[in-house]
Amino acid sequence: MAGKRLETTRNPQIAKAPTYIGGLDDILYGGLPVGRTTMVSGGPGCGKSIMGMQFIFNGAQHGQPGMFISFEEPVTAIRQNAATIGIDFPAAEAAGNVFLYAPPINRKINKSGDFDLGGLMAIIEGQSKAMNARRLVLDGIDVLLRYYDDVAREREELYFLNDWLRAKNLTTILTVKLPPNETSVERYDFLDYMTDCVIHLDQRVIDQITTRRLRINKYRGSGHGRNEYPFIVSRNGLNLVPVSSITLKHQKMGAFISSGNDQLDEVLGGGYRRGSCVLVSGTTGSGKTTVAATFADAACRRGERVLYIDFEESEEAMIETMRSPGIDLQPHLEAEQLMFLTTMPEARGAEEHLVEAYTAIETFQPRHVVVDAISACSRMGGEQVAFEYVVRLIYACKERSITCLLTNQTAGFQNVSEISGIGISSVVDTLLFLRLVNSTGEINRLLTVVKSRGTKHSNQYREFLITDTGFELKNVYSGEGGVLTGVARRVQETRDELDLRRTEMEIRYKEQALERHRTMLDSDHDRLQADVEAMKLELERLKLEYHIAAQARELRRQMRGGDKNDNDNSAFFNDLMRGEDDAR
Amino acid sequence: MHDSHIKPKQQTFEAEYVFQLYVAGDSANSTQALHAFTKLCEEHFSGRFRLDVIDVLQDYRQALDNHILVTPTLLRIYPLPQIRVAGNLSDEEQVLSLVRG
Structure with a gap:
């Protein structure tokens, strides 16, 4: 996988931050854009937070400290959820590589006049300096944005935050919750334009079985896998099914x-x-x-x-x-x-x-x-x-x-x-x-x-x-x-009707041949005897072959369910057999 | 940034009203809130209040611990219950009714 990833990363000016999520880096051609913002959108429970947690935790394991700020659930819940996918946040927190933060969001906050996200930015800046953080997840940014009951102000503030984050060179994931079964919400459409990379997750229930999909809608300055990729949430977190991905390099058929x-x-x-x-x-x-x-x-x-x-x-x-x-x-x-x-x-x-x-x-x-x-x-x-x-x-x-x-x-x-x-x-x-x-x-x-x-x-x-x-x-x-080229007939015992008929005919022809032998022996034409015998046998053999071919064709036609008149040779065959009988 | 971080200093424990105002440097909203609220306190709670102004750019831990995500944010610490008001506090009547509780 590593080799493939290197091979497909053809854009040297874009630095990538690997997510270390199974299969994801392959279709991201290396990872998320370093120092840029990636939006991860999707309905509730489709794995956005898990992706964020893995991005932070895996990064921390690889020398990239990170902050996970959730506007959706308390820190205790984050730790518990993470533990179910094998992420030990407390250990990483103790080591100073991960910072979890979940300020309560009270939508009924009293408001008087305009405000901005200065507090959040101060926290991000102060904490990232304190721990030398390289990665940031803002989980459920839509929840925070509800503070503004004003779409225009939301947008303005997010643009400001995005520019600010870029200046801070933090590789960031913003997760945005979408209503179930929707791929976008008009209100947050601008996020698609604003961010450098847009990943959409969805979860469908088809015939009572849950199916999860991931799609990269956009990746500024980089190629990416263009399909919808199925993924699961396993004990190891998000896991993409990494095939039909970038290049399908099939081996030639072997011996x-x-x-x-x-x-x-x-x-x-x-x-x-x-x-x-x-x-x-x-x-x-x-x-x-x-x-x-x-x-x-x-x-x-x-x-x-x-x-x-x-x-x-x-x-x-x-x-x-x-x-x-x-x-x-x-x-x-x-x-x-x-x-x-x-x-x-x-x-x-x-x-x-x-x-x-x-x-x-x-x-x-x-x-x-x-x-x-x-x-x-x-x-x-x-x-x-x-x-x-x-x-x-x-x-x-x-x-x-x-x-x-x-x-x-x-x-x-x-x-x-x-x-x-x-x-x-x-x-x-x-x-x-x-x-x-x-x-x-x-x-x-x-x-x-x-x-x-x-x-x-x-x-x-x-x-x-x-x-x-x-x-x-x-x-x-x-x-x-x-x-491959067989023409003659192999007599074998079989209960198959075709073989039965074949055997019956074989016996009939053998009897006829024997009868002819006797007739010929009685005659004086000893000189012609062998020739005639040979010719007759040859003719019989050909007729038999023809019969078998016709039978097989009929059988094939039955199997195909084809028209009975199609290539029907039975009349010819019957004539042939009649001719034989008349001759006798 | 304004130099008046704590004012008036002499009324430390006798204050009937204790406020914290979280600002982000001298951003427009923060400057406006500080002016508006100082004025409001002087007019309505003269001699009975204490106002701590906290610049989150100087002390992010305060913002972290008190979950101050938006600035400016006004906290009424005392009397209880705590009251939180976000915004530049431009509407004096509204702010007054909120902090009087």
Whole structure:
């Protein structure tokens, strides 16, 4: 982070005072403007005071003494609130690095004639000289300003205070309370122009889950991150989710790594790519978790750590479920190759989930992260929130060259890379689609690779079988060229209707071939016998191939829900078969 | 700044009225308040008052301890209850009614 911060600070004339708040300095390109005033605005309870406290306390820890003057709550309350986020103000006060001050503000003060903020300025100046303060927070300046029942005088006095503070070279935060759900109040709009840096915090409740956002509205003389950044208030205070921030430096996709299944590796054209994002999409019960667990199991066997974020079931239930397809994750867990993060999505806001995931990534240092399933993320507070959670997590993984395997439950083929309408396909490198097909009373699983960046993958459907030793892919087509170019047919036992029909036809053709052999043997045309036989067999083979292709196309069309008349070759095929029958 | 920080000095303990006036140097509001209030005291509390003028620029600790954020601020220390009036005290009638309580 430090390296990135230096790299993005391109403006040498602006000195920065680091806030040392997780992620904030990154988007401030170093910190707040030294000797200038920053306004932090936001509704009640959205974290303004906490940001101020951290700015003062962290500064004091780094040799920058500071004053925290609150017009909103008494000093005892400030100390208590600070203690909940791990800030020990009494110790810093005793060391002389922090000065807390909270003069009571009585709005019913008697007034007679004009007055100014001379007392406050005298206190700031006197105290800052006494302790050599470099930083100042005026928390709830709007409360103080209510002394003037006069907007023009408020403005005049604040301008005066601002100029004065600048002359004193104090790096200052003014916090201003805004009514909930408002981004600005006309009365204090001028503060936006007056101050050098404007940070807005807000807190929204979406689907009963609290979401906090931070935005830098302005930073005079400096670049800054332009997005809205989610943040949480954790035990360590404000914590920004530091991704999708300044520069997204994704690592290139790495070497092939096994999906844990040879057949799938072959279909993928070699496997997944290290550091890529793999999305396993599919309907419920189609085998997504099995694919994910197979990958995790193989990675752990290679000695690579896997973080498994499970929103669907508990760690115990997940391990137990995977025993059925013969995947035993328990030893990896015990060997600390595998770490589970299991929480109910609705248990907390997306930012907290993200921070939890980041913390796990930082401490556990996994090579691969599995999220099962991102579709559950919408329960964190809506689709947009889920989208952001997923995208930010993917970016965090990409930045660290961590392979990311996500599962996603979908209703059909149309939205394989969507969480109920919000597409993440642009950030997905490999997309597998699993689905259940109902054919003549049987439920079968099918898998296809919809896309896979940087690999020469097959895009054919394959039957996907969950066995007691993982899963197995049945080749719909196979042959001399392998799966990629396969044309001939591999006979295999299957309960799949398609395979059944295939087998039936195979038997029929074998019988016919045998019959022809007998006829030919009876004839005198020994010389032509071999040729005729070969030609007929070749013709049969071609017809069979055609039939299989038509069947597969029909199946694909059904899966896509497409029009039946689209590319309908059945009539031609029927003619062909009739011709065959007539010939006989 | 005016040299009359404490006046009149001879009435230290007998005063019926004890005031503190917090000023910030010789800013316009502070100068005006000092003039206005000195005049008011001489006219209405002659021989019965004590007025301490405190310049917060000289002694910020006084402002700190008494929570004087705005200047000028007049405090009526005695009689109780304490009364606090902010402003340049330009309206004599209003100020008088306030400090007489």
